[in-house]
Amino acid sequence: MDDEGYIAERLQESGLTKKIALKALENLLRFIYTSSYQGKAVRSTIRNYEMYFSEVEQLMLYRLETRCTGSERFNYGINAVIAIKRDKYTCQVCGEKDIRCLEIDHVNGRTHEKKNKEQYYEVNEFQTLCANHHRIKTVVERQQN
Numbered sequence: 001m002d003d004e005g006y007i008a009e010r011l012q013e014s015g016l017t018k019k020i021a022l023k024a025l026e027n028l029l030r031f032i033y034t035s036s037y038q039g040k041a042v043r044s045t046i047r048n049y050e051m052y053f054s055e056v057e058q059l060m061l062y063r064l065e066t067r068c069t070g071s072e073r074f075n076y077g078i079n080a081v082i083a084i085k086r087d088k089y090t091c092q093v094c095g096e097k098d099i100r101c102l103e104i105d106h107v108n109g110r111t112h113e114k115k116n117k118e119q120y121y122e123v124n125e126f127q128t129l130c131a132n133h134h135r136i137k138t139v140v141e142r143q144q145n
């Protein structure tokens, strides 16, 4: 995370030479690997450049895209993407780092469910949890209500 050398290496490895293609790939790498990048990713761009990413990275790209610009954008938004990068893709309870089983939790529940796009959740309203700890938190919360 936040390793400029790694981004540069990946760009070089791609073999891409056109400026516009390199910029598109750079933006996707920044989307998943740099905490300061707050741009969004678009599905068509991911599709065009997915061959430059591993299977796990492709999963990350598509899942984060769904939450910041796709079908789940009203329940999450770009702040969810910023939060999972803040957590360095790590479960905040057990330290699990396997992206395949990580989820983005609404810390205080989905209180904004009916809000529109101008009312995204704040970054601090999200945390990264593994699927098990997310399930456990949900069950505990249900028992308390």
Ligand SMILES: [Zn+2]
Binding pocket: 091, 092, 093, 094, 095, 096, 129, 130, 131, 132, 133
């Ligand atoms: Zn966990």
